[in-house]
Amino acid sequence: MNSRARRGLAALTSAATMAAGLLGAVAPGAQAAAADVTGGQIGLYGGSNGIATINADGTGLRSVPGIENNGHTPNWSPDGSRVVAGGSQIKTGRVNGGTSLVTLPWAEGVRSSAAYEDPAFWLDGRYVVFSTGGQLVYGPSDGSYAPEPLLTDAQEPETVCDVHPTTSPDGTLAFERRANYGCYDSQGIWTYDPDTDAVKRLIASGSSPVYSADGSRLVFTRLVDGWTQLFTANADGSAVTQITTDPTDHLNPSWDPANGRIAYDAHTTHAGQSDDQQTVRILDPAAGTSTALTDAGSKPAWQPLRKNALIRIYGTGPIGIDAAASRWTFDTLGETHQPGWIEAKSAVLINKGNATYAAPAISLGAEKQGPVLSTSSGSLDDSAAAELKRVLPKGGTVYLTGNTNLLAAKVATQVEALGYKALRLEGTDLSSMSARIAKQITAAPSWVFIADGNDYHDPIAASTAAGALGYRGTGVVLLTNGKSSSTSVQNYINALDPDTTGLVTVGSIAEQAFRQMPLVNGWNYWAIGGATHEDVAAELADFWWTAPTSAVVEDTWVWQNAVAGGAVTATYGPMLWSTEATLSTVAENYLTKRSASISYVHTFGGNVSYPPANRTGIANAIAASSGWVDTVWAEAGIPPTIASARSFRAAAPDSADGGRPAAGAAVTPGEHLPAPDRRTAP
Structure with a gap:
């Protein structure tokens, strides 16, 4: 599958999505106004x-x-x-x-x-x-x-x-x-x-x-x-x-x-x-x-x-990071639509105590246009119920990720009592569940990302990349159990056409697992590796995104921030892992080399996850200096004023045909991908 073919698959998806008006916050509006620019x-x-x-x-x-x-x-x-x-x-x-x-x-x-x-x-x-x-x-x-x-x-x-x-x-x-x-x-x-x-x-x-x-x-x-x-x-x-x-x-x-x-x-x-x-x-x-x-x-x-922006989304009081991310992104039912917000079409529930089972929910939420909300295993938390009622019309589908050990039957009953359709996506293990979620998204994806489910870092990065194609059913993530994989995952891959499907392994263990699968077709695939999880996320961002206008930096220790944030930002820019105290070198290098195009960075979580030195590092990376970055504090996901929210949530116009950029268009995920490390699987 050559580079031009890969461009076409992604470009068609993105153009159709933007033409349908489905994308929200992609670039600061009015950022190039004369009053905002001075001479250096x-x-x-x-x-x-x-x-x-x-x-x-x-x-x-x-x-x-x-x-x-x-x-x-x-x-x-x-x-x-x-x-x-x-x-x-x-x-x-x-x-x-x-x-x-x-x-x-x-x-x-x-x-x-x-x-x-x-x-x-x-x-x-x-x-x-x-x-x-x-x-x-x-x-x-x-x-x-x-x-x-x-x-x-x-x-x-x-x-x-x-x-x-x-x-x-x-x-x-x-x-x-x-x-x-x-x-x-x-x-x-x-x-x-x-x-x-x-x-x-x-x-x-x-x-x-x-x-x-x-x-x-x-x-x-x-x-x-x-x-x-x-x-x-x-x-x-x-x-x-x-x-x-x-x-x-x-x-x-x-x-x-x-x-x-x-x-x-x-x-x-x-x-x-x-x-x-x-x-x-x-x-x-x-x-x-x-x-x-x-x-x-x-x-x-x-x-x-010109000022760029660091956008801080964080929870407070009864509003957790999942609800804060949802409030940053989705309209409130019954209220006037705000430019840049999105009408939720579904929602995804995850067990708030299980990181790896939560990872596939990112691509599911991004594809199905809904927030990812956390709840206890035994019953639906009041906070999750409140956010469902805020964003999702009655009759909408709420996806439950995992079997009844992760989200009990009572959770489904409570969801239905609120007037929603509860649809459980489960499997005998994590690998099987990821295949079930992939099938729910599409049986014929344009792109498949494979990651090892034994640690949450690579699956979250992979799921964010899979969700980047956005609401069109074209990107899925499949998880392995270390170097082995479920029959469900193998069957899903064997039903695909290698000539029309791109496949990416994320992390060395995932590549080893893929190479051991009993494949009925020969596959050309792209292997994303790295010495650390931060390296892998940056390499994946480098592979998948062309000159992005935004990025997300996630605290490497708090997976709940990354899952909530990834689900609502996957369609707009890459995800990078960073340690807490200071911005990780690999994330700094990625942002710095793309500072010409990156106008703003999102973080999800409070000051513990992103202390001042970390935030200063982000600001220095994306602008001429940290003094040329404004911080937007979105407590509980709500920016200080609606006016400031609009300035960072301008809707994306259509992209141009044939890969030629349109003025102000969003970066097209996957368009014009770099020449990757191309491998052949037996």
Whole structure:
């Protein structure tokens, strides 16, 4: 099963789900508003194929280690947490260096082998778009698959060259189009709209366009009387205005994200002449002043700084973490629907004292669109009953996971007395029960995840990944009993078609168990391993998610937090395990390398599970610094105000066809998966 086929399976599911309006909180709304963005450092081409940064007042010039930049303009992620540069390959990293460097794979399907020029983060940092050989190319910012051409041959014929892409917060791309004479004849500024797939000319004459931070304006260059001058225009191409007139070449403009100033390269003679004196200057169009910044670099790019969010969901008083997670996600019956919340279609009950039997409930809840609630084994707890009555209409199905030793017959009777249908999903052991739950989700999944049920960590991570496809019956988790598995699990797998089903083993023991199964078909599968459970969860997240916009960090010791949280966040982003005292190194590395796209992180549980040092570690990982992260405290699952809830619960628009991203679309689980460790089972 090749990579393209894997993309298609997941993309179709996700597109249909989002079109049906089933997804809820996927990205902070209004996070790119101009009022929320300020200006930070200015990135420069620092010579010697490197990058430098300098403060806007001209102080603090320093080099950025490790990022190759062959004479091109660097660029910043929308939150300022990462910088990207071109050259022989695209690389992104933190300006403080370290282990956060990401090198994007070589582009596939391009017309020629050429330098990768003028990269820019796109679609809120999830992608990078750049020019190579005059062709616009894009790929995920985490390097999870190879970049590929953005436009079709009809949109971008070989007779033109498209260069200098710039991105607007609404997803629109602007770029300079050249033609004739080896692509030296400028054809003006063009735009590409990912929502409509339309390419059009915006401004008849102009080069090097750059959007303002809010996307409302463009600055660009144009040749006037032999000198390259700066012009501005509205984003729709109207109100074109010349803002410089002095006999100087004004090149490589970049907006101040905060207040409309423009940094640019000033050349006393035409660029490239032997007597040229180049200086980076800052123009204040309102004041009509231009001041020198530095002559130690060129090609300025002004860092935007924007707040990301750490969302803390926790229980209090009679409201446990399961009810808090449910309240964060599902509408209250009889009350006005709030944007971003979801109408519950079912609910899942688990034994609050048994971790491994609870794990399959995550994918079940995510697929069946309902909360996972905990109760005692002998009777239905009042807290679970109260939450059922809050979210689930009468007549809805409540799934009981496990036999009567886990959830007694009395529990089912009490559920039915509340007006619901009780459906027990059981088996002779944990492995058999997981197969029963899988059958309830679907008999023909697109993806199967296998994990060892003897410890809860890998099953919870696997179940969260299985639930990521969301409400469409396409992902299931099967559990083994160590290196052995039940006949039910074996029969379930043997009834599947390996040509249309992806299979992933999560953890080394699960892989060994799978290889020992009496299989009737040969299987190609993907093995996710790691020295620790934290490693396995991070490797699974790396495999399964492409440049996610959100993530969940779970306390490795409190499984109840992870089960409740995984069921309501599986469709939005990966799950990572962390120790309590400080953020685990493997989780920190994962978040840091994807900080361009990750705007917020959820945690489930109180301060014991996530003390201040842990929370600071998360904040430092996803933003330019911890000072650029707001904490949203959702006590009992309810944020401080409905307004703040809405700002973090914007509904997802449709994704585009064919894997091409739509503006603001949710990350598609499983779309464009990285090349995994491919194994063959007998």
